[in-house]
Amino acid sequence: MDGHDLKRTLKLFPATNLVVANMIGAGIFTTSGLLLRELGSPLLMLALWAAGGALALLGALCYGELGAAMPRAGGEYVYLSELFHPVFGFLTGWVSFFAGFSAPLAASALGFSAYVASAVPATVGWGHPDLARQLLAIVAIGGLTLVHVRGIEFGSRVQNVLTVGKVALILGLVVAGFALGQGDVAHFREGAAIERGIGGWKTAGLSLMWIMFAYSGWNAAAYIGSEIERPERNLPRSLLLGTGIVLLLYLGLNALYVYAIPPADMAGVIPIGGAATSRLFGRSAETVIALLIAFALLSSLSAIIIIGPRVYYAMARDGYFFRAVSEVHPRFRVPAKAIVLQSLLAIVMVMTGTFDQILTYMGFCLGIFPILAAMGIFRLRRTGTLPYRMPGHPVVPLAFAAVSVLILVLGYLERPVESSVALLTVAAGVPVYFVFRRSRQRHSQAGGT
Helix, strand or coil, rough: CCCCCCCEECCCCHHHHHHHHHHCCCHHHHHHHHHHHHHHHHHHHHHHHHHHHHHHHHHHHHHHHHHHCCCCCHHHHHHHHHCCHHHHHHHHHHHHHHHHHHHHHHHHHHHHHHHHHHHCCHHHHHHHHHHHHHHHHHHHHHHHHHHHHHHHHHHHHHHHHHHHHHHHHHHHHHHHHHHHHCCCCHHHHHCCCCCCCCCHHHHHHHHHHHHHHHCCCHHHHHHHHHHHHHHHHHHHHHHHHHCCCCCCHHHHHHHHHHHHHHHHCCCCCCCCHHHHHHHHHHHHHHHHHHHHHHHHHHHCCCHHHHHHHHHHHHHHHHCCCHHHHHHCCCCCCCCCHHHHHHHHHHHHHHHHCCCCCCCCHHHHHHHHHHHHHHHHHHHHHHHHHCCCCCCCCHHHHHHHHHHHHHHHHHHHHHHHHHHHHHHHHHHHHHHHHHHHHHHHHHHHHHHCC
């Protein structure tokens, strides 16, 4: 084995768990109240959550074929580099470094600390609560970083425990809420109709962009293709199983939110999980839900720390990122420097507060490159025999791309400022790519002399 290679040790169960853990994060616990404020109708909100899950499943089908054909660390970076041009691969990695992984890592850590603080006020009760929450977030990032630099096998065992516990807690909340909670099915028939015309379409598009951010992670297993056993079988299955599980959990949680809270009271509420639990079981239950959400976010932190560094590792191996990031730990066989780099950037974001209210920005950034990857399937199929061919071709990739483009266009029309910043982030990566390319060429020439 090459000293720079990663080991194929992950079977179907841990790969699926990683997809589930990466998807279930802050989005499902914070966006539904905002969505209902924009949409007005709880039934429309539930329909859009279902539509978002269906779109994620289409994407998972596409990435299953791509990942089985190119089972290497890096995901979209590998697919776009090989099927189109290295600049597109670099740009998806560039965007992932900021908007795709480091910023969500910081946000999830701050969310974790906020929920822990609300459940156990003593953790921030020493006079500087904001600093205390930041330090708690840093401890969470640092602790899980230490876990995952010790190897993918050890890290995946920790991840399995966190993910199984998170799914069990969410299922328990949904079942207990409907069976024992003080809700009302009449809430589903309340609410206002969405605005007609282009205004309503723009609102629906922006809502779907937020929902797709909550579903982001449906492609998680594709980023660790180099470490999955029998990737031609386990990689597509993990994507579809993980996405399907999360779709059902999201629909159950959102239905519970509506059952618990009248639409007029739900609109605009960000900590929607705590509000729903309070209505269902009384205020004393808010402590329980706060700990539940903190636990769920801890699992998400762990998944991001596993996945993101594999992108930077793949870029660095190709000479399009800092070369030290391509090094694999000689004992634990993980890209330890890439893991530490991502965690350090997330810690800087936690301490400086640079990540704040950028849901639309991240959603727009993360929606661009999967479209190009899905279109790459048409190029991939020209190469001949493939280890896995998804059902429904060419309808699946065309439908995924068309709906994703429509969401981005409508989202841009509704929120042009945040969307323009996202486009500028992508554009800023182009000159950086050429800097790394020149460095790569000089390094190659020096090696050949």
